[in-house]
Amino acid sequence: MTGSHQTLTLLLFGAVIAVTLAITTWASRRRRGSPEEFYAGGRLFSPMENGFAIAGDYMSAASFLGISGLIALYGYDGMLYAVGFLVAWLVVLLLVAELVRNCGRFTLADVVTARLRERPVRIASGISCVTVCVLYLVAQMVGAGSLVALLLGGTSGAARSWTVIGVGALMVVYVSCGGMRATTWIQIVKAVLLLGGALTLTVLVLMRFGGDIAALLSGAAEHSGHGRDFLAPGLRYGGGWTHRLDFVSLGLALVLGTAGLPHILSRFYTVPTARAARRSVVWSIVLIGAFYLMTIVLGFGAAALLGSGTVRGSDPAGNTAVPLLSLELGGGAGSTGGPVLFALMAAVAFATILAVVAGITLASSASVAHDLYASLSRRGKGGKGRRRGEVGVARIAAAGVGVVAIGLGLLAQHLNVAFLVGLAFAVAAAANLPVLLYALFWRRFNTRGAIWSVYGGLVPAVALVVFSPVVSGAPGALFPGFDFAVFPLENPGLVAIPLGFLCGWLGTVTSREAPDAAGHAVTEVRSLTGAGAV
Amino acid sequence: MRTDDPWYDALASGWGDHDAPPPAAEPAVAVAVPRPRPFAEPCPQRGESDPSGEALPGAGDRGSAAESGEAPGGPCPGAHDARTEVYLAVQRSEPFQRVRRRYRRFVLPVSAAFLTWYLAYVVAATAAPGLMARPVAGVFNVAMAAGLAQFASTFLLTWAYVRHARLRRDELALELRWETQDLARTRAAAVAPGGSAASARPGYLREAREGV
Numbered sequence: 234m235t236g237s238h239q240t241l242t243l244l245l246f247g248a249v250i251a252v253t254l255a256i257t258t259w260a261s262r263r264r265r266g267s268p269e270e271f272y273a274g275g276r277l278f279s280p281m282e283n284g285f286a287i288a289g290d291y292m293s294a295a296s297f298l299g300i301s302g303l304i305a306l307y308g309y310d311g312m313l314y315a316v317g318f319l320v321a322w323l324v325v326l327l328l329v330a331e332l333v334r335n336c337g338r339f340t341l342a343d344v345v346t347a348r349l350r351e352r353p354v355r356i357a358s359g360i361s362c363v364t365v366c367v368l369y370l371v372a373q374m375v376g377a378g379s380l381v382a383l384l385l386g387g388t389s390g391a392a393r394s395w396t397v398i399g400v401g402a403l404m405v406v407y408v409s410c411g412g413m414r415a416t417t418w419i420q421i422v423k424a425v426l427l428l429g430g431a432l433t434l435t436v437l438v439l440m441r442f443g444g445d446i447a448a449l450l451s452g453a454a455e456h457s458g459h460g461r462d463f464l465a466p467g468l469r470y471g472g473g474w475t476h477r478l479d480f481v482s483l484g485l486a487l488v489l490g491t492a493g494l495p496h497i498l499s500r501f502y503t504v505p506t507a508r509a510a511r512r513s514v515v516w517s518i519v520l521i522g523a524f525y526l527m528t529i530v531l532g533f534g535a536a537a538l539l540g541s542g543t544v545r546g547s548d549p550a551g552n553t554a555v556p557l558l559s560l561e562l563g564g565g566a567g568s569t570g571g572p573v574l575f576a577l578m579a580a581v582a583f584a585t586i587l588a589v590v591a592g593i594t595l596a597s598s599a600s601v602a603h604d605l606y607a608s609l610s611r612r613g614k615g616g617k618g619r620r621r622g623e624v625g626v627a628r629i630a631a632a633g634v635g636v637v638a639i640g641l642g643l644l645a646q647h648l649n650v651a652f653l654v655g656l657a658f659a660v661a662a663a664a665n666l667p668v669l670l671y672a673l674f675w676r677r678f679n680t681r682g683a684i685w686s687v688y689g690g691l692v693p694a695v696a697l698v699v700f701s702p703v704v705s706g707a708p709g710a711l712f713p714g715f716d717f718a719v720f721p722l723e724n725p726g727l728v729a730i731p732l733g734f735l736c737g738w739l740g741t742v743t744s745r746e747a748p749d750a751a752g753h754a755v756t757e758v759r760s761l762t763g764a765g766a767v
Numbered sequence: 768m769r770t771d772d773p774w775y776d777a778l779a780s781g782w783g784d785h786d787a788p789p790p791a792a793e794p795a796v797a798v799a800v801p802r803p804r805p806f807a808e809p810c811p812q813r814g815e816s817d818p819s820g821e822a823l824p825g826a827g828d829r830g831s832a833a834e835s836g837e838a839p840g841g842p843c844p845g846a847h848d849a850r851t852e853v854y855l856a857v858q859r860s861e862p863f864q865r866v867r868r869r870y871r872r873f874v875l876p877v878s879a880a881f882l883t884w885y886l887a888y889v890v891a892a893t894a895a896p897g898l899m900a901r902p903v904a905g906v907f908n909v910a911m912a913a914g915l916a917q918f919a920s921t922f923l924l925t926w927a928y929v930r931h932a933r934l935r936r937d938e939l940a941l942e943l944r945w946e947t948q949d950l951a952r953t954r955a956a957a958v959a960p961g962g963s964a965a966s967a968r969p970g971y972l973r974e975a976r977e978g979v
Binding site: 309484485 | 851854855857858863866867870874877878881882885886888889890892893894896899900905906907908910911914917918921922924925928929932936937940941943944947948951
């Protein structure tokens with residue numbers, strides 16, 4: 234890392250911040266302060282815009298840098314992630330997107346409480362959504378801290394801490410000032426930047442190999458130090474049976490969790506109709522699929538052009554594979570092109586982090602204000618005054634979530650929190666997806682089933698992680714000095730997801746509450762036709 | 768329930784197609800809704816014609832549109848019963864059953880298939896790395912082929928689902944949407960005369976269908 238590097242990178246970071254703040258300012262003009270505007274951007278986005286925004290919400294820095302880094306280090310095993318992240322979108326498209334758009338208003342709880350007793354279900358669902366958001370946010374914040382420190386060439390604690398604080402402050406400003414409109418446009422801009430950056434690098438990598446994929450793969454195998462094994466699974470998830478089961482568990486959480494992520498669900502409300510929601514998901518599948526294909530090429534390209542050893546030497550987790558690759562593709566460290574390309578990719582990664590945290594913050598503030606606060610506060614039901622108050626509460630909630638995320642991010646900044654993303658997906662799949670599918674598809678589903686389903690997924694998922702090797706017992710755990718790891722897997726999905734579905738079923742059949750045929754009719758007709766949809 | 772309505776035979780004509788002959792004016796979903804007892808005081812309704820999206824006074828913070836099932840004995844029992852009756856009748860009607868059947872018959876098998884295919888892929892990658900490492904052509908092995916096939920099948924199923932929805936469901940669902948909302952509005956108006964949005968617009972269906 235040279236001085237010119239850092240100056241240019243910092244300048245581009247400043248440009249990213251300036252552009253996003255300009256978008257926020259522009260979006261908050263002509264603000265009316267209605268919930269529709271704050272939570273759903275007035276429901277006025279086109280399918281293409283929303284598709285780009287969904288892609289921007291979903292493609293985190295962990296995908297861009299993390300997956301390609303894993304491929305650069307472990308070869309084929311990194312690809313497994315990309316496949317899981319993409320296939321998950323079929324669940325969203327086929328079972329969730331249109332029905333949620335037709336039945337809901339702002340949050341996941343709206344869909345479920347359309348036919349069930351309001352308060353307890355809303356509170357349960359709100360708790361699980363906030364849990365998912367906070368887990369995901371802390372992972373993003375800590376990742377941002379170490380990433381920026383890496384990209385700026387120093388690993389000093391101060392740079393990390395200030396990054397966490399800065400990112401947290403920025404996301405609160407975006408959300409509380411700009412609401413969904415600003416967040417969406419930031420995500421669209423970020424998606425364009427990220428796809429453009431990935432495409433540029435992919436083209437450059439393929440040009441190096443004359444467009445010959447086979448040459449790229451054999452080059453990667455050659456320089457990885459593993460030979461042909463590099464192109465087959467097993468380098469990372471081989472080993473013992475717990476490792477292998479662990480990956481199956483993670484794969485299950487990835488493929489089922491996406492449909493339960495609050496910030497993804499809230500994106501379907503920003504378009505006018507269910508058909509528009511469907512078309513935006515199609516856009517996002519095309520964009521996300523293309524992106525992950527490019528990520529795979531970049532991962533193998535980094536292994537072929539740099540060698541796995543170089544990547545590991547820069548960062549043991551492989552997160553710097555893409556920045557190093559861009560330096561190499563631009564002509565090396567001594568050239569002019571290399572540092573410029575490196576700085577551009579660093580800025581793209583930074584924009585990626587900002588857009589993702591803004592989306593999650595908005596979703597969690599909606600859950601706090603629209604689900605938890607509205608259910609727990611007993612004053613002022615109905616009427617315009619309270620509804621305008623709700624947006625005020627949501628703005629404050631965004632700041633509160635920001636403070637919590639900054640605090641936890643600072644506390645956890647030197648810990649290995651990579652497992653948090655997998656845990657967020659597992660909780661989303663175990664606590665949010667069962668209740669959502671039951672509410673949409675099951676005639677007999679009732680209030681007790683919903684409450685059991687949420688808590689029966691949420692509590693085991695979190696508890697199993699507490700008693701897993703990521704928290705204690707293992708050398709890389711949060712508390713390596715203690716050992717209360719009684720559950721062998723690092724990801725609880727394999728156990729918690731079936732438990733969530735099972736508890737929902739058990740709660741429903743043991744409850745004496747009569748099934749509400751009318752409520753089911755309303756939900757079913759609305760979900761499939763859009764009658765009475767907002 | 769009437770199922771012999773000519774409107775449903777003309778599904779192939781695009782909705783909003785100005786050259787299409789105007790469809791039958793009477794609702795295809797013939798619902799026999801028992802007249803609920805009139806409610807004593809006028810009761811404001813909000814249909815989709817009322818953009819304010821106001822919750823009914825005293826209804827609490829309903830997190831759903833006006834049609835969400837209020838507890839009986841809520842603020843507006845007459846209208847509520849009428850609306851719910853409409854939804855129950857629509858749910859029982861043949862056109863709606865057809866939409867639901869078409870949706871579920873496509874979505875459930877396909878979901879089961881791609882989830883099984885994905886799990887088989889993950890289990891094979893973790894449990895049978897030897898099988899996955901077998902070369903297919905040059906440097907390409909079974910694992911690479913399976914991974915790329917996952918991408919391909921995702922794109923293919925996306926296309927198939929969208930096509931199925933567009934050709935087999937969209938038009939019927941939209942039709943049902945207008946009729947349900949229209950019925951709900953007129954029934955509620957019949958129960959609560961003098962309600963704010965309780966004016967059924969004659970010709971509303973025809974206007975909507977002709978894209979006016």
